[in-house]
Structure formats: structure tokens, C-alpha cells
Amino acid sequence: xxxxxxLYYHYxxxxxxxxxxxxxxxxxxxxxxxxxxxxxxxxxVATGAKYGYHLLWFLVILGPVAYYVQEMTVRLxxxxxxGHAEAIFYAFGAFWGWFSLLDLVLADWLTLVTEFIGMxxxxxxxxxxxxxxxxxxxxxxxxxxxxxxxxxxEKIALLFCGVNLVYIPAAFLVNPPVRDVLYSSxxxxxxxxxxxxxxxxxxxxxxxxxxxxxxxxFQQSAVVDKGMGEKDIAGGKFDxxxxxxxxxxxxxxxxxxxxxxxxxxxxxDAATAAVKLMGINKYLGTFLAIGLFDAGFLGxxxxxLASSWAFGExxxxxxSLNIKVKDSPWFYxxxxxxxxxxxxxxxxxxxxxxxxxxxxxxxxxxxxxxxLVFLILLLNNEESMGKYRNGLKQNIINIGIVxxxxxLSTLYGISVLFPNVFGN
Amino acid sequence: xQSKFREFFIDGIRNFFREMVGNIREINRRYExxxxxxxxxxxxxxxxxxxxxxVLVGILLYKFITVIK
Numbered sequence: 001x002x003x004x005x006x007l008y009y010h011y012x013x014x015x016x017x018x019x020x021x022x023x024x025x026x027x028x029x030x031x032x033x034x035x036x037x038x039x040x041x042x043x044x045v046a047t048g049a050k051y052g053y054h055l056l057w058f059l060v061i062l063g064p065v066a067y068y069v070q071e072m073t074v075r076l077x078x079x080x081x082x083g084h085a086e087a088i089f090y091a092f093g094a095f096w097g098w099f100s101l102l103d104l105v106l107a108d109w110l111t112l113v114t115e116f117i118g119m120x121x122x123x124x125x126x127x128x129x130x131x132x133x134x135x136x137x138x139x140x141x142x143x144x145x146x147x148x149x150x151x152x153x154e155k156i157a158l159l160f161c162g163v164n165l166v167y168i169p170a171a172f173l174v175n176p177p178v179r180d181v182l183y184s185s186x187x188x189x190x191x192x193x194x195x196x197x198x199x200x201x202x203x204x205x206x207x208x209x210x211x212x213x214x215x216x217x218f219q220q221s222a223v224v225d226k227g228m229g230e231k232d233i234a235g236g237k238f239d240x241x242x243x244x245x246x247x248x249x250x251x252x253x254x255x256x257x258x259x260x261x262x263x264x265x266x267x268x269d270a271a272t273a274a275v276k277l278m279g280i281n282k283y284l285g286t287f288l289a290i291g292l293f294d295a296g297f298l299g300x301x302x303x304x305l306a307s308s309w310a311f312g313e314x315x316x317x318x319x320s321l322n323i324k325v326k327d328s329p330w331f332y333x334x335x336x337x338x339x340x341x342x343x344x345x346x347x348x349x350x351x352x353x354x355x356x357x358x359x360x361x362x363x364x365x366x367x368x369x370x371x372l373v374f375l376i377l378l379l380n381n382e383e384s385m386g387k388y389r390n391g392l393k394q395n396i397i398n399i400g401i402v403x404x405x406x407x408l409s410t411l412y413g414i415s416v417l418f419p420n421v422f423g424n
Numbered sequence: 425x426q427s428k429f430r431e432f433f434i435d436g437i438r439n440f441f442r443e444m445v446g447n448i449r450e451i452n453r454r455y456e457x458x459x460x461x462x463x464x465x466x467x468x469x470x471x472x473x474x475x476x477x478x479v480l481v482g483i484l485l486y487k488f489i490t491v492i493k
């Protein structure tokens with residue numbers, strides 16, 4: 001009897017934990033999976049095509065790195081009930097506040113353009129003209145937010161996160177050598193040819209796609225909009241860990257896909273890879289194209305919301321997805337204008353899209369160090385964080401991560417501006 | 425009719441910008457002073473950040489000038 005009672009107690013406890021997690025799940029998974037946006041997929045596809053499986057271990061390391069950075073936004077949002085933009089204004093004053101806000105909006109808008117480039121180029125593979133993609137996607141994204149409930153928006157976004165897993169069956173279809181994949185995933189090593197400038201550039205590009213400024217702003221605002229409090233921090237952290245796991249899984253399977261079939265083939269972007277894969281197996285190319293569209297879509301909804309939340313927090317507009325359009329017109333107007341203008345740029349004949357793609361990295365480099373430094377300082381502010389401030393161990397890990405990211409992302413930004421600065 | 429429409433349109437834009445400037449002034453006033461305790465660590469970080477951004481803007485300007493040339 002005692003055994004059955006204990007079993008029932010454990011079952012109830014596990015069931016309750018799962019139920020609680022399903023309620024709290026959202027911001028962490030969404031931000032992490034959306035991190036594998038159109039630009040991210042292009043980076044992974046190019047990494048696989050150039051280095052095969054040799055850099056899988058590096059992605060495995062980047063998972064915990066992304067987790068440690070993002071979980072800080074969960075604590076900050078849950079304790080202070082402020083979004084990242086508002087928190088910076090409040091703590092550091094108007095100068096740093098405006099710098100962060102305007103830089104964020106510029107970086108987000110440019111990144112949005114790259115998401116639309118990804119979506120239009122993937123849909124072009126299926127014969128859909130870019131203007132139809134832009135119009136339909138903008139309407140869909142506007143429809144997702146104007147329905148007036150954060151919960152509904154989050155569940156639709158989670159559905160799109162599920163579509164992002166399309167790379168997993170695609171990678172299984174190509175029968176990769178499991179032993180090589182596992183070895184490359186757990187044993188850090190350099191690809192044949194050793195440490196070259198190309199490899200350095202690729203490693204930095206992978207870091208750049210894993211930690212982006214908009215992610216900090218998005219997750220903290222989402223935590224606040226969802227109404228998470230101090231008691232939800234553990235669940236929010238677990239949600240972020242699950243998201244970090246999925247972001248690595250998606251990226252790894254993307255690399256496995258191109259590393260198996262397109263190794264040695266020069267790949268400029270993910271859409272080109274999808275076309276090449278269609279020549280080998282039409283299902284693989286279709287999977288990659290669907291995945292690219294989904295990545296751009298997820299990236300676009302999160303990035304445009306990150307900016308709209310940030311502007312709403314600072315300007316004092318009603319800025320919750322739980323508020324109807326008529327009660328917060330500026331928030332929804334800003335969101336829609338951001339999407340429509342970024343989509344419109346892609347449709348301009350001869351628009352400098354390649355330049356915009358490169359510029360995104362440079363602008364992100366100006367914002368990322370500031371956002372990360374502010375995050376560390378805010379997490380060490382005992383007055384506002386109380387017992388949830390960073391401990392010694394967290395500070396050692398987080399400051400170490402932030403310093404490495406700042407140095408590498410700066411070098412990446414410089415190498416984008418001056419391609420020959422580190423030699424050929 | 426046309427002038428009335430123009431008046432309405434121009435007034436609308438003027439009011440929008442006037443309101444925007446008012447909002448920005450209000451934000452600047454609200455967040456005039458930092459609320460974080462300025463420990464030596466905070467001061468050092470903000471100074472280092474300023475230095476970093478100045479160098480970065482310098483690099484961007486250099487690139488811009490060399491591209492123009």
C-alpha cells in the first residue's frame with residue numbers, strides 16, 4: 001500500500017511539474033529557436049558545406065553559452081517587471097537608454113530585411129513571387145498579434161518552432177555516418193587545414209548567430225508580458241535550457257544535412273543550397289526551403305516584437321499583446337510599419353540587399369557589447385535584484401562569456417568591414 | 425477643399441511631431457539621472473563602453489571615408 005501511495009505521489013508530482021512547465025513554456029523556446037533565423041540557417045548551411053561535421057562540437061559549446069546569457073533576462077524580467085529597454089533607461093539614464101533603443105531598432109530593422117530576403121528566396125523556389133510572400137507574411141504576422149491574447153500568439157509561435165525541426169527528418173534521410181557525427185559533436189578538433197582565417201570567420205559567424213542583441217530585449221519583454229514573477233524563475237530557466245537544446249539540435253542537423261551532401265560545394269546562401277539539394281533529392285531541397293521560410297518567419301515575428309515592446313516601454317504606450325488594437329494603436333502600428341517597411345525594401349528592384357546583410361553584423365557589434373555589459377551590471381544590482389542577483393559562480397561564468405563574445409564579435413565586425421584585415 | 429485637406433494633413437503631421445518632441449522631452453526628464461548605484465565597477469564599465477564605442481565609430485567612419493574615396 002505504501003508503495004502504491006508513493007508511486008501515486010511521484011506520478012502526481014511529475015504530472016504537476018509537466019503541467020506547470022507547459023504553462024510557463026514559451027519565451028525561452030521561442031527566442032532560442034527563432035535565434036536560428038534566416039541568417040542563422042545560411043551560416044549553418046555554409047558551415048556544413050565548407051567544414052562538414054568538423055565544427056559540430058563548437059555548436060554544442062554554444063548551447064550553454066546562449067543559455068547562460070538568456071537566463072539572465074528571465075531573472076531580470078521576472079524580478080523587475082521591466083523590459084530590457086526600460087531597465088536600461090531606468091538604471092543608466094537617458095543617454096545609454098536612447099543609444100540602446102535606437103541601435104536596437106536600426107539593427108532589428110536591418111535584420112528584418114534579411115528575414116524577408118530568406119522568406120522570399122525560399123518561396124521563390126516554389127514559384128511564389130516575392131510580392132505575394134511579403135504581403136501574405138506581413139498580414140499573417142499582423143493577424144498573429146492583433147487577436148489580442150499573448151497566450152494565443154505564443155502557442156502559434158511555438159507551432160512555427162515545431163516546423164523548425166524539419167531539419168531532423170531531412171538529416172536522417174541522407175543517412176549520415178553516425179559515428180563521425182557523434183565523434184565530431186563531442187571531441188573538439190580543427191578541420192583539415194588547421195586554423196585559417198576562413199575558419200576564424202566561420203566560427204565568429206556562428207557565435208554572431210547564436211547571441212544577438214534582439215534576443216535579450218525580446219525574452220525579457222516576453223517574460224514581463226507573460227506576467228512571470230519570481231516564483232516562475234525556475235520554470236523560465238528550464239524553458240530557456242530546453243530552447244538552448246533545440247537551437248543546437250536544429251543547427252547541428254542543418255550542418256549534418258549539408259555536411260553530408262554538399263561538402264566542398266561553395267554555398268552563398270541557404271536558398272541556393274535548397275536548390276542544389278533539390279537536384280539530389282526533391283524532398284531534401286523542399287525540407288530545407290520550408291525550414292528557411294520558417295526560420296525567417298520566426299525571426300521576423302520575434303525581432304519586430306522586440307522593437308515594438310522596447311519602444312512601447314520607453315514611450316509609455318500600452319504595449320502588451322493582451323491589449324486590444326484600439327487600446328494600444330501605437331504599439332501595433334509600430335509593429336506593422338516595421339514589418340511592412342522591411343518587406344517593402346526587399347521588393348525594391350536593385351536594393352543593396354547584400355550590403356544590408358553585411359551591415360547587420362556591424363550594427364549588431366555596436367549594440368551587443370553594450371547590451372551584455374548592461375545585463376551583467378543590472379544582474380549585480382542588489383537593490384533591484386535582491387536574492388536573484390548574480391552569485392560569484394554566475395558572475396565568473398557570465399563575465400567570461402561576455403568578454404569572449406565582445407572580443408570575438410568585434411573581430412567579426414572588423415573582418416566584415418575589412419575582409420583582408422587578418423590576411424587572406 | 426484641396427487647401428482644407430492640405431491644412432488637415434499638414435496640421436496632422438505638425439501635431440504628430442510636436443507630440444513626439446513632447447514625449448521625448450518627458451522621457452529625458454523621467455530618466456535624467458541613472459538609478460543604479462554608481463560603484464567604481466559601474467563607472468569603469470561605462471567608461472570602457474564609451475571608449476569602445478568611440479573606437480568603433482572611428483573605424484566605421486574610416487571605412488565610410490575610404491569607400492567614398
